[in-house]
Amino acid sequence: MPDHENPEMVELFTAYTSGADSIGSHLGRATALRHRDDPLIVATARDIALYPGGGRPPTVEGFRLSTRGFKELAGVSHLGPAVASLVNLRALSGDTSWQSDARRLLAAIDATRKANSAQLWRDTIAVEAFAGIEESIADMTDYSCAVTARYLRRALADESYLTPQTLRDHYLAGPHPDLPVPINHVMVATFFLVGLDISHRTLRWIKAQDVDWERAMVMVAGQQGRPTAGVTWNTSSVAMMILGASQQRLPMDRMFMAPHAPAFATPIEGDLSEVVAMEEPLRMLWASLRATVELGPVMFDGYPRFVPGRLAVPDLDLDPVTELSEMPVIHSPDDMTAMVTRLRVVLEDARQLLSGCVTDYAVAQLVAADNDPSKVIVPGLTGVRYPTGLPDEEQA
DSSP states (O other), X not given: OOOOOOHHHHHHHHHXXXXXXXXXXXXXXXXXXXXXXXXXXXXXXXXEEEEOSTTOOOEEEEOSTTSTTHHHHHHHHTHHHHHHHHHHHHHHHOSSTHHHHHHHHHHHHHHHHHHOOHHIIIIIIOXXXXXXXXXXXXXXXXXXXXXXXXXXXXXXXXXXXXXXXXXXXXXXXXXXXXXXXXXXXXXXXXXXXXXXXXXXXXXXXXXXHTOOTTTOEEEEESOOSSTTSSOSGGGOHXXXXXXXXXXXXXOGGGEEEETXXXXXXXXXXXXXXXXXXHHHHXXXXXXXXXXXXXXXXXXHTTSOOOOOOOOOOOOTTTSOOSOOSSOXXXXXXXXXXXXHHHHHHHHHOTTSOGGGTTHHHHHHHHHHTTTOGGGSOXXXXXXXXXXXXXXXXXXX
């Protein structure tokens, strides 16, 4: 039988919701009108915009894929997962099809090693937050490429070598005489460097806006990474940056995570027309969410109220565990146990952003250093000597 809707009862439903002329829509518009002069901050996966309110024009800061050095560092960060993927490809396929991918990766590694230099990082990539450590980054890049190439060449010469055990013992973690610095430490360092750069620029930009945090309306809009990631404030690196920039003055109930919200595209050549056009619908969306929140005390005064709380994170020093549900606290730049555990968590927990495993720690260090990157210790890089010019297996 076809579905039937009683028109009189459907009208009762639409009187409150599901229509532009509904009570809910009227309340949302009234709430938006009340907040029309409040600053609205909207972050997408690539950019962050401030709408000052009162009809004043927005300003935008790009912070991810369009910025210098992101892909170059990500390429080094991904060496570990790339080699691990080859291990699993071999196990799953049961044939030699993995070898073509290994050779392609080797060719890219060889080309990267030739292109890499301190001068490249200092004068061409030229990331402000990396000033003074370009030679260390170049050394780490050369070392990572050499160690990865050596492992791959050994596997291509004897595919029985390509196992989870050798991956961990000879490449990722050690200890092994051919592995003076574990690649796990490289992954921590490169992810931290990305977070350091993005956070430094974002914190500086937000500080320059002189935001009234008590009145700020904040929304993280659209997909932030893989489809399941970054949908809560504690799994979103950009949410953590905004909270850090506010020095915890932003009331948590004024920040909404909106993975299905429309998001403006990255402005091209300074054209902010699309960003401007999105202000009214984004303000309306924030206001409609806020309007529902504000019904709580009106309807249920006297009952316990909801308060967005700080997440209790595991502390591996206090309670050693074999399983956890959240990323553990990092005690210091030397706390590699916690940071490598975080690498595992962001792989296995689909809520997490892969590149966000140590971004919150980078934000905290920058805030403590008054946003001066030169005063921040980079885990896995500061004080670490990466041997350069290492031969790969073919040249040894």
